[in-house]
Amino acid sequence: MNNKKWIKLFIFSSTSVLILVGVINYVIDPLSETNYNLFNIEKVVQTVRKNKLVLSKNIVHIDNLILGSSRSIQLNPKVISKYLGGTTFNFAVNSGLPEDYLGILRYLIRENKIPKNIILGLDFYILNDKIPPENNFLSEPELNFLNMPRSNNTFFSLNKFLLSVKNIYMVLAHKKAESTFDINGYLFHKKEDDLIHKNQYNFMEKIQEDSTNYMKGKYSRKTYDSLSNERIKYLLEFLKLTEKYDIKIISFLSPVHNYHYQKIMENKTLAKTLVEFKREIAKHFNYYDFMYPCEMNQINENFYDAVHIRSNYNDLIIDEILSNGVPQEQRVGILNTIKSVYCESKDNE
Amino acid sequence: MLFNYIIGTSLNKDRREGNHRFSKKSLLTFGIVSNIALLGYFKYMDFFIENINLASGSEVPLLRLALPLAISFFTFQQIAYLVDSYRQETKEYDFLNYSLFVTFFPQLIAGPIVHHSEMMPQFAKTKNKVKNYRNIAMGLFIFSIGLFKKVVIADTFATWATAGFDTATTLNLFEAWATSLSYTFQLYFDFSGYTDMAIGAALLFNIKLPINFNSPYKATTIQDFWRRWHITLSRFLKDYVYIPLGGNRKGEFRTYTNLMATFILGGIWHGAGWTFMFWGLLHGMALVVNRAWSKLGFKLWTWLAWLITFNFINVAWVFFRAKEWDDAVKVLSGMIGLTGIVLKDKLEQKLHFLSDYGIEFGKVTTHIGGDSDSLKLILIGFIIILVFKNSMQYLKIFTLTYITVVYSSFLFTWSVLSLRKISEFLYFNF
Numbered sequence: 152m153n154n155k156k157w158i159k160l161f162i163f164s165s166t167s168v169l170i171l172v173g174v175i176n177y178v179i180d181p182l183s184e185t186n187y188n189l190f191n192i193e194k195v196v197q198t199v200r201k202n203k204l205v206l207s208k209n210i211v212h213i214d215n216l217i218l219g220s221s222r223s224i225q226l227n228p229k230v231i232s233k234y235l236g237g238t239t240f241n242f243a244v245n246s247g248l249p250e251d252y253l254g255i256l257r258y259l260i261r262e263n264k265i266p267k268n269i270i271l272g273l274d275f276y277i278l279n280d281k282i283p284p285e286n287n288f289l290s291e292p293e294l295n296f297l298n299m300p301r302s303n304n305t306f307f308s309l310n311k312f313l314l315s316v317k318n319i320y321m322v323l324a325h326k327k328a329e330s331t332f333d334i335n336g337y338l339f340h341k342k343e344d345d346l347i348h349k350n351q352y353n354f355m356e357k358i359q360e361d362s363t364n365y366m367k368g369k370y371s372r373k374t375y376d377s378l379s380n381e382r383i384k385y386l387l388e389f390l391k392l393t394e395k396y397d398i399k400i401i402s403f404l405s406p407v408h409n410y411h412y413q414k415i416m417e418n419k420t421l422a423k424t425l426v427e428f429k430r431e432i433a434k435h436f437n438y439y440d441f442m443y444p445c446e447m448n449q450i451n452e453n454f455y456d457a458v459h460i461r462s463n464y465n466d467l468i469i470d471e472i473l474s475n476g477v478p479q480e481q482r483v484g485i486l487n488t489i490k491s492v493y494c495e496s497k498d499n500e
Numbered sequence: 501m502l503f504n505y506i507i508g509t510s511l512n513k514d515r516r517e518g519n520h521r522f523s524k525k526s527l528l529t530f531g532i533v534s535n536i537a538l539l540g541y542f543k544y545m546d547f548f549i550e551n552i553n554l555a556s557g558s559e560v561p562l563l564r565l566a567l568p569l570a571i572s573f574f575t576f577q578q579i580a581y582l583v584d585s586y587r588q589e590t591k592e593y594d595f596l597n598y599s600l601f602v603t604f605f606p607q608l609i610a611g612p613i614v615h616h617s618e619m620m621p622q623f624a625k626t627k628n629k630v631k632n633y634r635n636i637a638m639g640l641f642i643f644s645i646g647l648f649k650k651v652v653i654a655d656t657f658a659t660w661a662t663a664g665f666d667t668a669t670t671l672n673l674f675e676a677w678a679t680s681l682s683y684t685f686q687l688y689f690d691f692s693g694y695t696d697m698a699i700g701a702a703l704l705f706n707i708k709l710p711i712n713f714n715s716p717y718k719a720t721t722i723q724d725f726w727r728r729w730h731i732t733l734s735r736f737l738k739d740y741v742y743i744p745l746g747g748n749r750k751g752e753f754r755t756y757t758n759l760m761a762t763f764i765l766g767g768i769w770h771g772a773g774w775t776f777m778f779w780g781l782l783h784g785m786a787l788v789v790n791r792a793w794s795k796l797g798f799k800l801w802t803w804l805a806w807l808i809t810f811n812f813i814n815v816a817w818v819f820f821r822a823k824e825w826d827d828a829v830k831v832l833s834g835m836i837g838l839t840g841i842v843l844k845d846k847l848e849q850k851l852h853f854l855s856d857y858g859i860e861f862g863k864v865t866t867h868i869g870g871d872s873d874s875l876k877l878i879l880i881g882f883i884i885i886l887v888f889k890n891s892m893q894y895l896k897i898f899t900l901t902y903i904t905v906v907y908s909s910f911l912f913t914w915s916v917l918s919l920r921k922i923s924e925f926l927y928f929n930f
Contacts, residue, residue, distance in 0.1 A: 152900040154633035160902075161640050164909040165916075172917060309917035353845075356863045363868070367663055417669045 169307055176306035181314035184290050192322055198287045199224070199244045200251075200294060203336050204258075207240060210334070213264045215239040217336070218255060219272025220247035222405040222458055225465050226270065228335035234473035235268055241336035246285050248277050249385035254294035256392055269393065270472070271402040273438060274458075275415075275428055276369035280379030343455050354451035355410075361456030362411040366418075376420045378431055390435055403472050403484060404429070406441035406464065409449045411457035429487060439472050439484035447483045504578040505598050507531040511585035512592060528586040532579055539575045542567055547772035570609045572769055574602050576736055581616050583740055590616060597623045606701035610694050612712040612732040619707070628706040639703030641898055641908045645891045646696025648911040651918050653884075654690035656877060657682040663868040665827050673841045674864045676834025678874050683821045684814045685881040688717065691730070696891045711892050717813070717885040720805040721794075722786040725813060733769075737762050755791070760784035770820070775828060779820040786812055 152160075177185070183194050183201060199221075207213070214237025217226050221243070228239035242255050252271065259265060276282065289295050320326075331340050346352040369375075393400055407415075415421045425442075432438055447453060453464045460468075471477050471484050511527055546562045553560055581598075584590045593601075593616070601619045602608075622628055664671055664679025671679060692713040702709045716729035726734045742762040748755040760781070767780020800808070815832070822828035833839055841859045843851065848861035855861070865874050898904060 152902070152905075154637045154900060157637045157900045157905055158633060158640065160905045161637075161909050161912075164905065165912050168909070168913045169916060172913075305919075307917055307919075309914070312917065353862075360863065363663065414669060 172309075172312045173306045175315050176308065176311045179315040179318050181311060181318045184286075192318060194318065198290075199332075200287050200291050202332055203242055203244060204291065204293060206332060206334060206336050207242065207259070207262075207264070210238065210240055210264070213238055213240045213259065213266045215268045215270065216255075216259070216266035217241040217243050217270045217272070218247065218252045219243040219405070220274050220277075221245045222274055222460070223247075223270075223272030224338045225341070225460075225462055226272065226337075226469060227462070227465065228337050230466055230469050231270060231473065234469065237267065239335060240266075241332075241338075243272060243336075244285075245287070246282075247274075248282070248285065248288070249382045249389065250284055250297060251288055251294070253385045253389045253392075254288065254291075254296055256389060257296060258293050260392065260396065265396050266398055268399045268401060270469075271400055271438075273402060273404045273432060275404070275407075275425060275442060276365075276375070278378040278382050278428055278431065279370055279375045280377075280381060281374040282369065341455065354454065357456040358408050358410050358451060358454060359457075361458060362408070362414050365411065365457060366414060370415075370421060370424070375424050377424070378427055383431065386435065400436055401472050402432075402436060402438035403468060404432070404438055404440045404442045404487070405458065406448050406460055406468075406483075408451070408454050408457050409444045412442065412444050412448065433487045437486060437488045439468075440487045441468065441484050443485065445483060501578075501599055501602050502595075503534065504531065504582060504602075505595055508581050508585040508590065508598075509592070511582065512588075512590060524586065528582055531582040535575050535579050535582075539571055541565075542571055544768075544772045573608065573611055573613055576613050576733075576740075576769075577602060577616075580736060580740055584616065591620070593620050604702070604707070606698040606707075607709055610691065610698075611730070612695060612698065612710050613736050614709065614732065615735075618710060622707050630706075632706050635703045635706050637900065638895060638898055639700040640912075641700070641904060642696050642703065642891060642895050643700025644908040644912040644915070645894065646693045646698075646700060647915040649689040649693030649696065649891070651693075651915040653881075654686045654693055655918075657686035657689065657881070660865070660868045660874050661686050661821070664831065665821055666823070669830075670839050671831060671834035671868070672839060672860075672864075673834060673837045674875070675842075675868050676831050676839070678865055678878060679831055679868055680814050680818050680835060681878050681881070682868075682874070684717075684817050685878070685885070687817060687821075688713075688885065692891070699892075699895075713890065714892065715885065715890045717810060718806070719809050719813075720802055721809055722783065722790045722812065725809060726783075726787070733766065737766055741765055752795075756788045759787045759791070763787065775819045775822050775825065779816055782812075782816045782819065786816075 178189050179192060181194060183198060215228070215231050215235050217223055217228065217231065217239065219226075223243035224241065224245075226241060226243065228241050231239040244251055244255075256269075284297060289297070331338055333339050343352060343357075390400070392398075415425060429440065441448075447464070447467075452461070454460055467483065471482055507527060507530070511524060511531075542565055546564065549560050549562055552558060581590065581601075597620055598616075600623050601614070601616055604614070604619070607614060659682075660678055661683035664675060664682065695709075695712040699709045710732055712731050714728040714731065716725055719725035719728055742758055745758040745761060746754050747758060750758075761784075763784030764777060764780040766783070767776045767778070770776045770779070815835075818831050818835075819828050822831070830839075842862050842864055843854070843859060844864055845861045848855075851859075851861075868874070
C-alpha cells in the first residue's frame with residue numbers, strides 16, 4: 152500500500168463510521184432531543200419532564216401542585232389531597248432547579264391550570280450556579296424560557312449510539328418502556344423497592360456511594376461557595392407569580408441522611424454555604440427544615456440513598472407540613488423563618 | 501518575542517563587531533531577568549503575596565492575574581535562545597522563522613520544549629514546504645494514538661483521581677492507592693497523549709518534534725526516570741541550569757547541591773506552590789541518594805529497583821497533584837492504612853476473622869465513585885505501561901498496512917465519539 156492510499160483509507164473509514172453513528176443517533180434520537188421522530192419509535196429513555204408534561208395535559212385542573220427534584224418525586228398526591236382537598240399533581244422532576252419551578256408554573260398558567268397550593272420541596276444544591284440548566288429542561292420548549300440551546304447535543308457520541316442500539320433492540324423485540332408514574336405524576340414504583348423486598352439492598356453502601364456522587368456533582372466542594380444570583384432571581388419571579396395568582400406556598404427543605412450531612416459539615420466551604428442557603432430562602436418564605444442531624448435521618452431504612460427518602464418518610468413530611476395535629480415534640484421538621492434562621496446561626500456562631 | 505529577538509540578535513552582532521564582553525554579559529542578564537520577571541509576575545506573584553500575608557499578617561489583596569497560555573514553555577525556549585546567542589551558538593535567523601519557532605502551534609501550549617537548533621533549520625528547509633504523504637500518514641497514526649490516550653484513557657482515570665483528591669474527605673487503603681495510581685496514569689497518558697498529538701500535528705507540516713517520553717514508568721532508577729519523562733524539560737534543566745551551576749565538575753558535594761537546586765527549580769517551574777517545590781525537593785533528594793548509591797557500587801534486583809522507583813514516583817505525584825497539604829496527607833495516610841481497610845463484601849464469609857483487626861467489608865471504592873472497573877482498569881494501565889511498546893516505538897516501526905489503517909481509524913473514531921465534555925490537558929496549567 153502506498154502512503155496516499157493509506158491516508159485515503161484512514162479518512163474514508165473514520166468519516167464513514169462517524170457519519171454512520173451520527174445518522175443512527177439522529178434518526179433514532181434515543182434521548183428525544185430533536186422532537187423529530189422519523190420512524191415514530193418509542194424512546195427507550197423517557198425523560199421525566201416529557202412524561203409529566205404529557206400527564207399534566209390529561210388532567211383537567213390542578214388544585215395542588217408538587218414541585219421539586221427527584222427527592223420530592225415520591226410525595227404522594229393522594230395523601231396531599233386528603234389534607235388539602237381537590238386534585239394534586241406531582242410535577243417534581245429529576246434535578247429540579249428554580250428555572251424548572253418557574254418554567255412549570257408559567258406553563259400551567261398558560262394552560263389555565265393555576266393551582267391553589269404549591270408544595271415546594273427544596274434542595275440544598277438548587278442555588279449552585281456551577282450547575283448548568285438541565286438538558287432535559289432545555290429540550291422542552293414548553294418549559295424552557297431561557298432561550299438556551301441544549302448543551303453537548305452532539306449526535307457523534309458513543310454513549311448515545313449504545314442507547315440507539317438498545318432502542319432498536321427494544322423495538323425489534325417488541326419491548327415497551329414502562330412508565331413508572333401514575334396519572335397524578337406520582338412515582339409509584341422504584342426499582343430499588345424490588346431489591347429491598349428481596350433483602351438484597353445494602354442501605355449504607357448506597358448512602359455512602361450517593362453521598363460521594365453528590366459531593367462530586369451537585370455541590371463539588373471546590374465550587375459551591377456562593378449562591379447563584381440568577382437562580383435567586385428565578386425564585387423571586389416564581390414567588391411574584393404565586394402572589395399574583397394568589398397561590399399558597401408550603402415549602403420544606405428535603406432531608407439528607409446524617410452521614411451525608413456530616414460530610415457537608417466536614418467541608419468548611421459547604422458548611423458556610425448551607426448556612427447562607429437557609430438564610431437566603433428564609434428571607435423570602437418560611438419553610439420546614441428537614442436537613443439537619445436528627446434521629447429520623449439516622450435510620451438507614453428511611454432512605455434509598457444519601458438524599459432520597461422512602462415513602463414512609465415522605466408521608467411523614469406531608470403530615471407535618473400540612474397538618475396542625477402533630478404535637479410539637481413529635482415533629483421532625485423545624486419551621487425556619489427569617490427570625491429563626493438568623494437567631495439560630497447567631498447562637499451557633 | 502520581538503524583545504528577545506532583538507536581544508538575541510544584538511548578542512550575535514556584539515560577537516561579530518568585537519564589543520566588550522562585559523556589555524554582552526549585561527545584555528544577556530538583562531534579557532534573562534526580563535523574561536523571568538514577566539514569568540514571575542504572572543505566575544508567582546499571588547504565591548509571593550500569599551506568603552507575605554501569612555508571614556506578616558498583612559492583607560495585601562491578590563492580583564488574580566490570568567496566566568498567559570504556555571508562558572512557562574515559551575519563556576524557557578527564549579531563555580535558551582538568549583543563552584545560546586551569548587555562547588555564540590546561534591545563527592542569524594530571520595524574525596519570521598524565530599516567531600514560528602516560539603509560537604509553533606502543535607507544541608506551543610504543553611511542549612515538547614524545543615531548541616532553536618532543531619527547529620529553525622527545519623523551518624528554513626525548502627524541502628519541508630512540499631507535501632509529504634509519508635509524514636502525513638505517520639502524523640495521522642501518531643495523532644490518533646495521542647487522542648485516544650488523552651480522551652479515552654487519561655480522562656477515565658481522571659474521574660477517580662479527582663474524586664479522591666478533591667472530593668473525598670477520607671479514603672480507605674484501596675481507595676487511596678486507586679486515587680494515587682489513577683493520577684499517576686492520568687498524568688502520563690494525558691501529557692504523553694498531548695505530546696503524541698503535537699508530534700503528529702507537526703508531522704503534517706513536515707516538522708519533526710523531539711521525543712518527550714520513553715516509557716517513563718519502566719524506569720528502574722530515578723535517574724533513568726528523568727531520562728524518560730518530559731525529556732525536553734530535563735534537557736533544558738541540564739543544559740541551562742545544572743551545567744552552568746557547575747554540574748558534576750566541582751566535587752561530590754557541589755554535585756549534590758546542584759542536583760537539589762535544579763530539581764527544586766524544576767518543581768517551582770511546574771507551579772506556584774509549596775507542594776510543587778516539595779515535589780521538586782523529593783526528586784532532587786532521590787537523585788542524590790541514587791547517585792551516592794551508584795557511587796558506592798550497590799546494585800538491586802531489577803524488579804526491586806523498578807518497584808522502589810515506581811512507588812517513589814507515585815508517592816511524589818501525590819504532592820504534585822494535591823491542591824493543599826491536607827489533600828496530600830489525606831491520600832498518603834490512606835495509602836499506609838491509617839484510615840482503615842475495606843475488603844470486598846464477598847470476602848466477608850471467608851475472612852470474617854479479619855474484622856477483629858478493624859478490617860471492614862463492603863464496597864471497596866465508594867469514596868472515589870469507582871466500582872470494580874476502577875481496579876481492573878488500573879491493572880490494564882499497568883499492562884499498557886509495562887508490557888507494551890510506547891507510541892514513539894510504534895511510530896518507528898510504522899508500516900503502510902491495512903492493520904495500521906484500521907487500528908488508527910478505530911482509535912481516532914472511538915476518541916471522537918467519546919469527546920463529550922471540555923477536558924483540559926494537565927500541562928496547560930504549567
